[in-house]
Amino acid sequence: MTTSSISKGCFVFKPSTKKKKRTSDAEDYFINGSEDCENSKQRFRLCQKLWENMKSETESVQDDLNKKILDSLLEFARKSAYSFMSREEDWASHMRASEIPVAALVLGVNLTDHNMTLQSLSDRLQQSVTPFVVSIQAKEGTAVKYLLQKVLQRLTGVSMDKDEEEASTDLPQKRAHCSLSSLCDWYMTVCKDPSGISPGKKRSSSEMNFSANPPIIIIFKDLEAFSPRVLQAFILICSQYTQQLPLLFIFGIATSPSTIQHMLPHSVTSLLCIKLFHSSSCSKHLATVIEKLVLTPHFPFKPSGKVLQVLVGLFLYHDFSVHNFIKGLQLALLEHFYSQPLSVLCCKKQDAVVRAQQLSHQEVEKIRQLPSFMRFVEEQEPREQVELLTNDERVKEVCQKLLKGLRRYHKNFLPILRCLHVLTSSLPKYPLGKQIRELHVTCLETNVWETEEYESALQLLRILAKDDLLTDLQRCVEILRPGKTKELRDAHKQLQDLTDRFQQLDASTDHSAPDGHVEFRVDDRFSGNGLQKKTDLFQLQKTLLQMKESHRTKKRSPFELLRNETIAYFDSLVKMHLTRPESQPLYEVCYCTSSGTLRHHLNATPRTSIQMALTHPYCYLQNEALRSETGAISSAAPDVCIMYKLHLECGRLINLYDWLEAYSTVVTAAEGDDPDPSEKGKVDEIRHARFIRAVSELEFLGFLKSTKQKTDHVARLTWGGC
Incomplete structure (x- = not known):
C-alpha cells in the first residue's frame, strides 16, 4: 500500500473488505449435506439451547448431591486451620505437633467422575477457606523432586500476582532449589501482608475474608496410582515443617480406605491425623440424573427404551460413570436432532404449535410418511383421510392438536409411572424391578399390563397388609397432588377418597384374616377327633375340592373388598395412561430411537x-x-x-x-x-x-x-x- 503524495503527512488506509476464510464450526458440520439449510440451522440452535438447559440441570444435581460431603470437608479444613492458629492445649492432646490433618475422601470406582467432584471441592475451598489449593495427579509425582516442584509452582502461581512474582526473589525458579524451606519463607512473606493473598483470577482479595494464616491444601486426586515410595518421602518431608506451615492433605480414594495402610507403613501413617469421608454412591447419582433429565415433562426430548438400555448398560457393565452417561445422553440428543428433520418440533408446547403452523410442503410430506401418523390416518373416516393426504393446512391443524396431546400424554404418563413404582418396588422378588428406570424401560418397550410380571405384581398386591397398602396410597396421593391435567386431578381425588375409606374402617371389625391375610381352615373331618381311620385318594381329592369351593364362596371382609377395589382402580389407571409411546401419533418428533448408532459410538470394540x-x-x-x-x-x-x-x-x-x-x-x-x-x-x-x-x-x-x-x-x- 503506497501513496503518490509528495507532501509529508499521516495517511489512513481502510482495511480490506475481502472476507476472510472462516473456520468451520459445529453448526457447519451439523448442516453439511442437508437439503433444507434453514431447517438444519433451526434444529442446531434448538439442540444447543435444549442441551444448555439439561446441562445446567445436571450441574445443579451434582451440587446438591455433593453439598453435604463438601460442607463437611470445608468444616474440617476450617477446624484444622483454626487449630494451627490457636495452638490450644486440647488441640495438642488430639493431634501431635508433627501430625498432618488428612481428609480421606472415598469417591468410588467411577474414576471419570472424580475430576468433577474434586474440581468443585477445589473451587469451594478457594472461595471460602484458603487461596492456597493445589491438585496433583499421580503422573506428576513420579519423583519427590518433581512432586515438590509442581506443588511450589502451582502455589506461587495461584497466590501471587504478576507484579509480585517479578519482584519476589524468595523462591528461586531453578528446580534444584525447590524445597519446603523456601516455601516457608515465601509463606511468611505473603502472610505478613494480607493484601498479598489472592485466590487467583476468579475473585480479588478484597472480596475474600481469609484468616491470617490460611492453610495450604494439597489434593492427591488418584491416591492408588501414586508411587508409595514417593508418597512416603513427601509426607516425611512435610512432617518436618508442620510448625511453620498449616498443611492439609486430601486423598482421593477410588477403592477402599485400607489403601492408605497398604501404601504407607505405620511409621508414616502415625504422622497423619486421618478423617474419613464418603461421597454419594454412583447408583444414587444416576437415579437422580434420570429423574431430572428423563422422567420429567420439562424437557421434550425423550430417549427410547432401547437407547436407555444402551446407556444404562454401559454404566452398569463398564465404568459406573454418571459423567459418561450424561455424555451418552448428549450424543443421543445430537443424533436425534441431526438425523430427524421433524425434530424442529421438539421444543416447548407454545413454540411447537407456532412452528407447526409454519411447516413447509416438504416437511408436511415428511409428517405424512411417519409410521405413527400413517396409523393415525388409517383410524380416521374416509373423508378425513383424503383431507389429511391432500390438504397441507389440514395436516398443520391436526399436527398442532397431536403435539398438544403428546405433551398431555407425558404429563399423565410420568406420575402414574411413579405411583406404580411405589406400589411394586417393595414387593417380594421385585417383579417389575427395584429401580424406577427398570419399570420405565418396560413401559417404553411394551404394554406393561400384558406382561407376566405385572400379573404377578397384582396378585401380590391383592394380599398386601393394610398398613403397607395405606402407606403406599398416601405416597401416591402426594405424587398426584399437583394435578397438572384433568385426568391427574380426577385420579388424585379418587385415591384420596380411597385413603379416607381405609382410615375409616373399624379396627375391631371381624376380618376373615387379620391384616388382610387369608386364614386357611381345616375341615372337621381332618381334625384330631374326627379323622377317618381309612381313606383313599379319591376321597381326599373330593374333600380338598369342597374346601376350595367353600373358600371361594366365603364372604369377604370390608377391607378385602376395598383393597380389591383399590387395586382394580390402579389397574385401570395403568391401562389408560401407561401405553407405549409408539401408540402416540408424532412420537418420532420427541423420541430418539437410534440405539444402534449410540452402541456403535459408545461401546468401543x-x-x-x-x-x-x-x-x-x-x-x-x-x-x-x-x-x-x-x-x-x-x-x-x-x-x-x-x-x-x-x-x-x-x-x-x-x-x-x-x-x-x-x-x-x-x-x-x-x-x-x-x-x-x-x-x-x-x-x-x-x-x-x-x-x-x-x-x-x-x-x-x-x-x-x-x-x-x-x-x-x-x-x-x-x-x-x-
Whole structure:
C-alpha cells in the first residue's frame, strides 16, 4: 500500500473488505449435506439451547448431591486451620505437633467422575477457606523432586500476582532449589501482608475474608496410582515443617480406605491425623440424573427404551460413570436432532404449535410418511383421510392438536409411572424391578399390563397388609397432588377418597384374616377327633375340592373388598395412561430411537477395529498400491499387516522360522528381487530386524505371546479375523 503524495503527512488506509476464510464450526458440520439449510440451522440452535438447559440441570444435581460431603470437608479444613492458629492445649492432646490433618475422601470406582467432584471441592475451598489449593495427579509425582516442584509452582502461581512474582526473589525458579524451606519463607512473606493473598483470577482479595494464616491444601486426586515410595518421602518431608506451615492433605480414594495402610507403613501413617469421608454412591447419582433429565415433562426430548438400555448398560457393565452417561445422553440428543428433520418440533408446547403452523410442503410430506401418523390416518373416516393426504393446512391443524396431546400424554404418563413404582418396588422378588428406570424401560418397550410380571405384581398386591397398602396410597396421593391435567386431578381425588375409606374402617371389625391375610381352615373331618381311620385318594381329592369351593364362596371382609377395589382402580389407571409411546401419533418428533448408532459410538470394540485395519490397510492409509483382492496378501502392505495375514493361516502354535520364511518370500516379491538358489534359507539382516519388530507389535496388540512349550514357537491368542 503506497501513496503518490509528495507532501509529508499521516495517511489512513481502510482495511480490506475481502472476507476472510472462516473456520468451520459445529453448526457447519451439523448442516453439511442437508437439503433444507434453514431447517438444519433451526434444529442446531434448538439442540444447543435444549442441551444448555439439561446441562445446567445436571450441574445443579451434582451440587446438591455433593453439598453435604463438601460442607463437611470445608468444616474440617476450617477446624484444622483454626487449630494451627490457636495452638490450644486440647488441640495438642488430639493431634501431635508433627501430625498432618488428612481428609480421606472415598469417591468410588467411577474414576471419570472424580475430576468433577474434586474440581468443585477445589473451587469451594478457594472461595471460602484458603487461596492456597493445589491438585496433583499421580503422573506428576513420579519423583519427590518433581512432586515438590509442581506443588511450589502451582502455589506461587495461584497466590501471587504478576507484579509480585517479578519482584519476589524468595523462591528461586531453578528446580534444584525447590524445597519446603523456601516455601516457608515465601509463606511468611505473603502472610505478613494480607493484601498479598489472592485466590487467583476468579475473585480479588478484597472480596475474600481469609484468616491470617490460611492453610495450604494439597489434593492427591488418584491416591492408588501414586508411587508409595514417593508418597512416603513427601509426607516425611512435610512432617518436618508442620510448625511453620498449616498443611492439609486430601486423598482421593477410588477403592477402599485400607489403601492408605497398604501404601504407607505405620511409621508414616502415625504422622497423619486421618478423617474419613464418603461421597454419594454412583447408583444414587444416576437415579437422580434420570429423574431430572428423563422422567420429567420439562424437557421434550425423550430417549427410547432401547437407547436407555444402551446407556444404562454401559454404566452398569463398564465404568459406573454418571459423567459418561450424561455424555451418552448428549450424543443421543445430537443424533436425534441431526438425523430427524421433524425434530424442529421438539421444543416447548407454545413454540411447537407456532412452528407447526409454519411447516413447509416438504416437511408436511415428511409428517405424512411417519409410521405413527400413517396409523393415525388409517383410524380416521374416509373423508378425513383424503383431507389429511391432500390438504397441507389440514395436516398443520391436526399436527398442532397431536403435539398438544403428546405433551398431555407425558404429563399423565410420568406420575402414574411413579405411583406404580411405589406400589411394586417393595414387593417380594421385585417383579417389575427395584429401580424406577427398570419399570420405565418396560413401559417404553411394551404394554406393561400384558406382561407376566405385572400379573404377578397384582396378585401380590391383592394380599398386601393394610398398613403397607395405606402407606403406599398416601405416597401416591402426594405424587398426584399437583394435578397438572384433568385426568391427574380426577385420579388424585379418587385415591384420596380411597385413603379416607381405609382410615375409616373399624379396627375391631371381624376380618376373615387379620391384616388382610387369608386364614386357611381345616375341615372337621381332618381334625384330631374326627379323622377317618381309612381313606383313599379319591376321597381326599373330593374333600380338598369342597374346601376350595367353600373358600371361594366365603364372604369377604370390608377391607378385602376395598383393597380389591383399590387395586382394580390402579389397574385401570395403568391401562389408560401407561401405553407405549409408539401408540402416540408424532412420537418420532420427541423420541430418539437410534440405539444402534449410540452402541456403535459408545461401546468401543478395539479388537475389531485393529483387525479391520490390519486386514484392509487401504481403508485407513488410502494408498492405491494397497488395493488387493479379498483374502489376498498385498506385498506392498506394512510389515505388521503382512505378518497378521500370515499368522491367520497358522494354528495355536506358530513356528517362528517358518513364519520368517513366509514373510521373507512376500517381501522379496514386493521388492522385485529374484531369489538366489544359493542363498536359500538365509534372510537379510534388515528383513530379519523388520520381522522381529512386526512380531513385537503383534505381541503388544495382544495377538500372540511367547510360550515355554517350544522355544522357537509363539502361541496365538485370537481366532478369526475381519
